[in-house]
Amino acid sequence: xxxxxxxxxxxxxxxxxxxxxxxxxxFKVISPGRMVAKRFFRSKLSIAGLYMIVFVFLFSFVGPxxxxxxxxxxxxxxxxxxxxxxxxxxxxxxxxxxxxYTYYDKSQTLVYFKAPPSAEHWLGTDTxxxxxxxxxxxxxxxxxxxxxxxxxxxxxxxxxxxxxxxYFGKWVDQLIMRIVDIxxxxxxxxxxxxxxxxxxxxxxxxxxxxxxxxxxxxxxMGWTGVxxxxxxxxxxxxxxxxxxxxxxxxISPMHKIFRHLVxxxxxxxxxxxxxxxxxxxxxxxxxxxLGLGVPFPRxxxxxxxxxxDPSKGQEILANYPNMWVPAGVLIVVTVLxxxxxxxxxxxxxxxxxxx
Amino acid sequence: MWNYLLKRVALALVILFxxxxxxxxxxxxxxxxxxxxxxxxxxxxxxxxxxDVQRLKELYGLADKSLPGIAKSYLSWLTSALSGxxxxxFLYGRPVSDVLSQYIWISFMIAFISYLLExxxxxxxxxxxxxxxxxxxxxxxxxxxxxxxxxxxxxxxxLLMNVFAIRLGILPLQGLTTATKVFPPNAHFxxxxxxxxxxxxxxxxxxxxxxxxxxxxxxxxxxxVLNSDYIRTARAKGLSENVVTYKHAFxxxxxxxxxxxxxxxxxxxGGAMITETxxxxxxxxxxxxxxxxxxxxxxxxxxxxFLAILTVLGMLISDIMYMVVDPRVKLS
Numbered sequence: 144x145x146x147x148x149x150x151x152x153x154x155x156x157x158x159x160x161x162x163x164x165x166x167x168x169x170f171k172v173i174s175p176g177r178m179v180a181k182r183f184f185r186s187k188l189s190i191a192g193l194y195m196i197v198f199v200f201l202f203s204f205v206g207p208x209x210x211x212x213x214x215x216x217x218x219x220x221x222x223x224x225x226x227x228x229x230x231x232x233x234x235x236x237x238x239x240x241x242x243x244y245t246y247y248d249k250s251q252t253l254v255y256f257k258a259p260p261s262a263e264h265w266l267g268t269d270t271x272x273x274x275x276x277x278x279x280x281x282x283x284x285x286x287x288x289x290x291x292x293x294x295x296x297x298x299x300x301x302x303x304x305x306x307x308x309x310y311f312g313k314w315v316d317q318l319i320m321r322i323v324d325i326x327x328x329x330x331x332x333x334x335x336x337x338x339x340x341x342x343x344x345x346x347x348x349x350x351x352x353x354x355x356x357x358x359x360x361x362x363x364m365g366w367t368g369v370x371x372x373x374x375x376x377x378x379x380x381x382x383x384x385x386x387x388x389x390x391x392x393x394i395s396p397m398h399k400i401f402r403h404l405v406x407x408x409x410x411x412x413x414x415x416x417x418x419x420x421x422x423x424x425x426x427x428x429x430x431x432x433l434g435l436g437v438p439f440p441r442x443x444x445x446x447x448x449x450x451x452d453p454s455k456g457q458e459i460l461a462n463y464p465n466m467w468v469p470a471g472v473l474i475v476v477t478v479l480x481x482x483x484x485x486x487x488x489x490x491x492x493x494x495x496x497x498x
Numbered sequence: 499m500w501n502y503l504l505k506r507v508a509l510a511l512v513i514l515f516x517x518x519x520x521x522x523x524x525x526x527x528x529x530x531x532x533x534x535x536x537x538x539x540x541x542x543x544x545x546x547x548x549x550d551v552q553r554l555k556e557l558y559g560l561a562d563k564s565l566p567g568i569a570k571s572y573l574s575w576l577t578s579a580l581s582g583x584x585x586x587x588f589l590y591g592r593p594v595s596d597v598l599s600q601y602i603w604i605s606f607m608i609a610f611i612s613y614l615l616e617x618x619x620x621x622x623x624x625x626x627x628x629x630x631x632x633x634x635x636x637x638x639x640x641x642x643x644x645x646x647x648x649x650x651x652x653x654x655x656x657l658l659m660n661v662f663a664i665r666l667g668i669l670p671l672q673g674l675t676t677a678t679k680v681f682p683p684n685a686h687f688x689x690x691x692x693x694x695x696x697x698x699x700x701x702x703x704x705x706x707x708x709x710x711x712x713x714x715x716x717x718x719x720x721x722x723v724l725n726s727d728y729i730r731t732a733r734a735k736g737l738s739e740n741v742v743t744y745k746h747a748f749x750x751x752x753x754x755x756x757x758x759x760x761x762x763x764x765x766x767x768g769g770a771m772i773t774e775t776x777x778x779x780x781x782x783x784x785x786x787x788x789x790x791x792x793x794x795x796x797x798x799x800x801x802x803x804f805l806a807i808l809t810v811l812g813m814l815i816s817d818i819m820y821m822v823v824d825p826r827v828k829l830s
Contacts, residue, residue, distance in 0.1 A: 325516035328810060337525050482644050
């Protein structure tokens with residue numbers, strides 16, 4: 144009897160084993176992370192976004208090294224490319240016979256700057272004789288570095304304050320969320336302009352340090368979104384059973400917040416951070432466009448587009464698209480790349496998303 | 499409900515108080531104040547002494563840059579602002595409220611027209627994209643929508659100027675009126691037409707930048723509704739796809755749409771700083787950018803407060819609209 148049972152057990156065991164082998168042949172057990180990755184890579188847009196961001200990164204961080212190794216110059220090398228430029232000015236006047244004549248005045252000058260695209264300078268040189276392609280690379284470095292640092296700082300501040308507000312509730316929540324409301328209601332660009340103007344006019348701050356202050360200001364204007372997301376998530380999560388279990392083990396509140404609650408808000412945080420990167424790049428380029436970002440000899444995409452500002456004369460806007468169009472295209476590619484990835488991640492993290 | 503509203507208004511006032519204190523503190527830190535800028539030449543030439551400059555600053559409450567000094571001048575600014583007096587703009591030589599009320603209208607015109615265009619273009623596109631989810635149309639529209647949100651306004655403006663104003667020469671480059679044209683004094687219609695002609699490009703820029711967001715918003719909300727059970731029921735009843743989309747689904751999508759669109763209304767008065775500046779349109783954004791660059795503190799304060807009030811107002815309006823539009827919402 145007992146032996147029979149044992150034998151039966153053995154057979155079920157072995158058949159279980161067989162079934163399991165069968166499963167493993169036909170189905171793969173994958174971790175949640177792998178599942179997210181799979182869903183992410185299924186979307187063509189996220190892959191396109193990934194390519195765009197990889198391109199911009201290689202362009203801005205590896206590009207300068209290649210230029211330096213091959214041609215041996217950097218961002219601030221001035222080139223004098225001699226060429227003869229025709230200047231034609233026209234005027235209409237009425238002759239004594241009553242007909243209208245057009246008068247052409249053609250002159251030739253020797254110019255060194257604003258060289259057209261050539262084999263040595265693929266995108267030409269700008270008004271100061273800098274190589275435009277190289278400046279685009281260094282400008283990209285600035286934009287990408289700033290955006291990553293700002294988003295990192297925003298996330299840290301937002302997680303800490305949002306975590307405290309969501310976990311403790313009551314007056315802590317009230318206080319923190321009112322501060323969040325106030326910061327969220329600050330008019331973004333005007334306040335950034337005031338702050339940047341302040342920094343630019345303080346002489347004791349060296350021009351190259353301005354960028355650090357700018358990062359701080361951008362962080363100050365942007366952390367509220369993260370705080371709201373974290374707080375909202377934690378309000379929901381802290382009512383779940385696993386938190387009750389955590390409560391019974393008697394661990395400290397800090398441990399509960401940052402070890403058990405915050406990691407569960409990671410998906411939302413990653414998505415909002417990715418989408419936020421583009422926003423920071425747009426803000427940074429706007430400040431540079433207005434001359435309040437990275438100071439002059441250093442390159443920034445925004446200030447390269449500012450060359451085309453028609454208030455300073457139409458010449459560059461009309462005749463030198465090689466000076467400002469590439470910078471704009473790079474901004475669009477970067478911001479678009481981050482939004483594609485962010486959207487892809489959101490869809491990939493969202494378990495309700497079924498395709 | 500009234501209790502809820504009262505609470506919201508009280509909260510709005512607290513926020514505004516905090517925002518005003520913060521902005522005041524920040525703008526007082528700005529050392530490039532207008533008086534220094536304006537008197538620099540006179541001081542250099544010996545026409546003014548530094549004491550004169552100091553007296554001027556005291557007059558405007560800018561002399562004391564210590565924290566209690568700022569607090570004192572903030573309180574005096576706040577009391578006069580509450581009685582409707584926003585002070586005197588250094589740069590424009592007029593009361594700040596005058597400058598604001600004069601220049602917001604042109605900004606509002608531009609913003610309002612592009613707001614209408616965004617609605618007329620973005621919502622139908624969003625509906626169509628959501629109905630044909632994952633189709634070629636959906637992808638194209640989504641990519642264009644995201645492109646609109648990724649374009650910096652100054653770059654889009656420069657591109658459009660290059661093509662339409664310089665290469666094709668069919669639209670004016672900058673400004674609100676043709677400077678070289680002289681109109682007879684009673685040619686109001688022609689003047690209006692001339693202004694409208696100058697506003698085509700700025701309105702296009704604002705519309706292109708805004709339409710993507712609205713389209714995406716419509717699409718997301720439509721998709722959510724289209725996946726709900728009652729839509730399946732409607733289809734099962736054999737209703738035509740048009741009736742399902744527009745009568746059953748879209749009406750529920752209207753709830754978030756109306757809420758957010760009505761919340762955007764006050765913001766239309768705020769002006770588009772960069773676009774107005776690039777096109778040299780004398781709207782409130784252009785005036786504010788100039789004032790900021792020159793350190794015109796009363797104007798900066800007035801303008802930023804105005805923007806904060808618009809934001810808070812927008813939040814209140816969308817809260818109220820949410821209750822009005824959605825009968826399911828019950829407030830405690």
